[in-house]
Amino acid sequence: MDIEFVASFSPIVEDITGARSFYGEQLGIDFEGGEDDYAFTERLDGVKHLGLWPLSAAADACFGTPNWPSDLPRPQASIEFEVADVAAAAAELVEGGHQLLHEPRTEPWGQTVARLLSADGLLVAVCHTPHLREGAT
Secondary structure, rough: OOEEEEEEEEEEEEEHHHHHHHHHHHHOOOOOOEOOEEEEEOOOOOOEEEEEHHHHHHHHHHOOOOOOOOOOOOOOOEEEOOOOOHHHHHHHHHHHOOEEEEEEEEOOOEEEEEEOOOOOOOEEEEEHHHHHOOOOO
16 A cells, blocks of 8 residues: 555544634644534644544544444544555455445545544544645645
8 A cells, every 4th residue: 555645633522612722722723624513724734634523523424423333442533544546545454354434435525535443443544635635726
């Protein structure tokens, strides 16, 4: 698998007000975008996209429900690795013995993504994110 860059890192939070206060007010991160409880910035050097992802939104993205399954570890964060071919990367992970939470699919914002939980409970994705690539408009 050829990882091109880290597309996104997001702490997964249950207390969005507290998280916005900590990351925004205490650390001084300016979140210029977001929808509903999701806040993000793409203006912080060193990372293409940093978000505060509510647990309910992470559960919805993976399982289509706002409730994280009780039989799976609750993830603390999400990291997304940009690859050229999501289907091939996902197949490589499955061949390596990993179980995907969902097959590769294209999200409404144009990102193609497949997700899994790492052994230590980190929500990991292989993805292709057109708007974060060099020369994207």
